[in-house]
Amino acid sequence: KKHVIIGAGILGASTAYHLARLGADVTIIDREEPGQATQAAAGIICPWISQRRNKAWYSLVKAGAAYYPSLIRKLEADGESNTGYAKVGAISLHADSKKLDDLINRAEKRKVDAPEMGEITRLSAEEVQALFPPIAEGVEGVHVSGAARVDGGALKDALVRAAVGHGAKYVFGDAVLQKHENQAIVQVDDVDYDSDHLIVTAGAWADELLAPLGINFEVKAQKAQILHLDMESKATEDWPVIMPQGDQYLLAFPNGRVVAGATHEDEVGFDPRVTAAGVSELLTKALHNAPGLADATVQTVKVGFRPFTPNFLPVIGRVPNLPSVLVANGLGASGLTMGPYVGAELAKLAMDEESSIDLSHYDLSNAIKKEIV
Ligand code: FAD
Missing domain, CATH: 3.30.9.10 (D-Amino Acid Oxidase, subunit A, domain 2)
Known part of the structure; x- marks a missing residue:
């Protein structure tokens, strides 16, 4: 299967890295938005003392923080020493x-x-x-x-470099989607990118990207x-x-x-x-x-x-009637904490493997506006 990922913030970069490690054929496209959340983020990894009580949110940030040390070891084994991560408390x-x-x-x-x-x-x-x-x-x-701090830009760059080291292709450009006979087609500068499976990790810009597929995606x-x-x-x-x-x-x-x-x-x-x-x-x-x-x-x-997203929780799932399109979004103010972990789990879902995330809490329909008939 050919996987195309749109969006190389922390979420897409982690997905690309984990897919490439699994031996998948991966292309990751990004137009390098100056307002990318990942490059601006502070980088605090300390979810446990938050007063936010939502269990679905907490389970992702907790798993995300726990995943960091092993991710950093994997990247170091791939020759990436500049990951921007340090457990400073x-x-x-x-x-x-x-x-x-x-x-x-x-x-x-x-x-x-x-x-x-x-x-x-x-x-x-x-x-x-x-x-x-x-x-x-x-x-x-x-x-x-x-607790730790991480330089989001440095970690994202390390993930993309290591993904490329494992065979992924990085494409700089503005991706556009079209729907053709129940398939989603990806284009960059009018060139088609062949894909069997599409992963949309386009952060705050995902609504305009998904609109041509007939999806009224609600991300703010x-x-x-x-x-x-x-x-x-x-x-x-x-x-x-x-x-x-x-x-x-x-x-x-x-x-x-x-x-x-x-x-x-x-x-x-x-x-x-x-x-x-x-x-x-x-x-x-x-x-x-x-x-x-x-x-x-x-x-x-x-x-x-x-x-x-409207309910302030991440969404993770396949687009209704277009099962070859997987969307993840809504990482909000804690995306550096959960992003690497969620990306690793997205890679599993893309490979039709079971994920350890209980997806029922993050249903994509929570961020799709219903048509008013
Ligand atoms: P992004 O990083 O925004 O990436 C989306 C990417 O999609 C962009 O690179 C963009 O170029 C690309 N894209 C979009 N549309 C297209 C298209 N059509 N074609 C090609 N490319 C496209 N989280 C923490 O855990 N701890 C913190 O301390 C923390 N501090 C933060 C501080 C600030 C100031 C900010 C802004 C955020 C902070 N966060 C923090 C949150 C975290 O940064 C975000 O949740 C996370 O980076 C979101 O990642 P993402 O990959 O979903 O989106």
């Missing part, structure tokens, strides 16, 4: 120490069937500052040692702006992820890079601009949480579009 901060006790209780319960969380440790304000020097004074935290783009700072001379590579109170976070990468994110902007469409209000929000919250960042150099502000 995460610290959740709160001014109210009772809230930190609650968090420890919740975390200990979840650890029972998620040993990959590692050690859960209460930290004094001084201990927090020793691990992440720019942080505000006097704020205690809880440290989770199994949520815009995110995210700030990259440079602390030049600081040895930042081991700094943990910081999850303060509220919706903002901080994390660090090698060579002095500190990332502060992110905005959540609905209803602005695919507006690629870095805005005054966006930068103001990011800087205000970052400096409130970590006054020690005041002298950092502003390096860049990235913009990405998170793909959301």
Whole structure:
């Protein structure tokens, strides 16, 4: 079978890699959208202490976080040393120490069937500052040692390179679909790409791609702006992820890079601009949480579009009446966590193997608008 994948974000790149490893004939097409979610993402892998209670969501992020170490080993065995992944741990901060006790209780319960969380440790304000020097004074935290950070762009590139190493073809271009006698035809620049099986992992842009197949696909783009700072001379590579109170976070990468994110902007469409209000929000919250960042150099502000479905859950499944088309989407704000795992499972589904995901929770019909008759 010839498999064609449209979309080389984290989801499509992982699917291509796993399919190519299984020996399949794979072509992956991507038009390299500047707003690709994967390249803009922060890269926090720490699902266990989230307050979100949805079980279908949690089972994917939990499996996703657990899958990372073995994926990284596979990529390293394929010669990919720059995967952007490091298990640096995460610290959740709160001014109210009772809230930190609650968090420890919740975390200990979840650890029972998620040993990959590692050690859960209460930290004094001084201990927090020793691990992440720019942080505000006097704020205690809880440290989770199994948490990680990943550079989404670096991991995606490693997956695509390794897929190509296993025989996959990468095509740069804008894919267009047509329906012809109950088959989906893929074209790039008017050239047909022969396929027996199509996998659509086109993120926030999937609706326009699927429309010619007669599918009214409901995916919404949520815009995110995210700030990259440079602390030049600081040895930042081991700094943990910081999850303060509220919706903002901080994390660090090698060579002095500190990332502060992110905005959540609905209803602005695919507006690629870095805005005054966006930068103001990011800087205000970052400096409130970590006054020690005041002298950092502003390096860049990235913009990405998170793909959301109407019920905020991923969808995974075959298109009604077009069983040769497999669609996965809606990874939302946690796609770097679950994407590599979901991609590995998509590869199994594409090969007609059984998946360990209970697909009934992620039915594609949840993101297909019903015709009003
Ligand atoms: P994308 O990465 O958007 O990829 C879709 C691809 O499809 C694009 O490359 C595009 O070029 C291609 N495409 C679309 N249409 C076509 C076409 N017609 N022809 C060819 N190519 C096409 N998740 C976490 O787990 N932890 C985090 O800390 C985190 N932080 C985030 C911070 C920000 C600022 C953002 C934006 C997201 C964050 N996420 C995080 C979420 C995560 O990034 C996304 O859920 C995930 O990257 C989605 O991956 P995807 O492959 O589905 O989509």
